[in-house]
Amino acid sequence: MFSRSLLNCSGLNVEPSLICAADADFEEIALFQQRCFEGQVGEAERAAVQTFQHYVWKYTLLQPARIAELRRNGQLVAMCAAFPVQLSAGGDPMTGWQICDIATIPPERRKGYFKACLAVLTDTLPSTDVFFGFPNSRSAPQLTAMGWRHVDTLSPFVGIIPNLTAIETVHRVERFGGSHDLLVRNFGQSDRLRIVKSSAYMNARYCSALRPIYSCYVARNGAEDCGWIVLRTLRLFGVRVSVIMDSFAVDAISRKLLIRHAGFWSRQQGCLATVSFNNQWRMLDLLRCGLIEIPSLLMPRPLVLMVSGKRGGSTDHWHSYVGDWDGL
Template identity: 25%
Template sequence: MMGSPMPRRELLSLKVLKSVTDVDFNEFSIFQRSAFHKPRALIDASRVQTPSYYRWKYSSAGNPILVQIRINQELVASISAIPIKFFISGEALLVYQLADIATAKSYRRRGFFGTCLAALLEELGPRTPIYCFPNPNSLEGILRAGFRQSTECYFWMRPAWPHLAERNRVDAVPPKQSQQDLFQLGGLDLSDPETFEWRFKSRPGVTYSVVHLQSACTEPAKLVYRILRFGPIRVAAILAARAYNSDEWRGLQTRAVEAMSREGVHAVLEFCHLRSPLQRGFIRIPTRMLGRPFPVVERNFPGSFSQFGAADWDVP
């Protein structure tokens, strides 16, 4: 009588990829969709987690780093670090975003995430500024690796009525900001041409609108948004903004809402770290409706920077 076939031996390998030419984005897209498939996800993976999306995402300035584990040549775990130029405390700074943290469902609880993260952090070095919007599955492990939760981001929504922008609250500027302080929604360096080209002009299948306002500074104030469609409803999602004092910020808001109204927008959506709205009319969307919270963890960021926004997230 023949015995049972011997179980196939697992051949495990860990690779560090430092060039996008080493990444099979077709395989990577299928792997990410499978790892994160949810029937009622906030974002439809089939429209976002595509090969063209990942090729764009990993084409940011500098070289991304990916750490992957394979078993018998099958991709079973992966974690990435994408270089992005931020503007913090008046200075440009190259930071890395941890992204696309995934383990195949049948290989979870085997420590692969921790192994990949440790290898990635070793590549980045002990002083590199790093941040992440971890999901509940990866938050605890990232905190154990030496990160700290600096803030949490929230979704805010309000009707797109122009008169709401004209009568902004007197306290619309966040605490600790004076009339002459820079206002910044998000960390992305909007004045860096290469960063702006990559983030808002090169992404396939997505169109962003930019509102400018002449400023006393060399660089004009600007606000970036995109239109989301939910059936007949059009929502303008604010991605990033920069103004050089509170008067410019209010003027920029007014001009932006006027532009959105001309596009037939019904509501304005904002994603930021603030627990109270910047202007009247905004209502915070409860976390239970979104399916997950949006904590922000960081390591080696200067001071107490916490001004993360939608353009700093993975898939706005």
């Protein structure tokens, strides 16, 4: 356990501490998160993620997460977590920490506890690492006040993809392997900062038995992988939709085939429409596939990407998909 000097918040001495995921009480965290967000919009969606299994999965994704806890008399009052991922820009690797699960029990809010917990995380972890996250409307202003920068807001794309048949060159995979890593090495380089989508990352993120809600597909030209797409279903505004969580293609033809297959998959799942959030597609690129960009303010939770850290602050350009956010 890592500790920090005592902070005085509203006249009460409290000591935020930083623990490793291996020392976390996942059942306590699940119950705490449920209490903090009780009665707020999106209850059905939160019920699927505020569980013991979800936090075990997220906090042990590739390497153990770090969790800042603030307790009074042994009871959890506030927390903030961060889990590590590998980032890259122009082939330059770096460690990123995605900030998540920011919460304080209602009677203790507006006392500086969130700031204290976040300080434990950012002060203890290496200063050369990048801290980023997709905060909600309550946390974003606090992060701005602490020097975090707004990088981008992921654009929502919505539509009905007009395809009734499976694409023969698109295949479902249960795990990603060496051919995927070769694809990432050969075509996945970019000057934009992004999560490195290695097979290890993709398998932990989308192929875990702890979270069996995703369907993964690859486009192939003979024995070579030409791209991938990851799909899941979700209820949005009371309607069942399919979500493109992540996608990459080496060319426009492969991208079109993957998206057309997503339309077929969506119909198989009984979905009314397909949606995605990312900052890679352009407004007119996908009109032929039936997807159009809509204002992010029309969505129940705009996905705002914010960043902190010396290396993260030096770039304004990220590649990001909704799957980069831990909430889905």
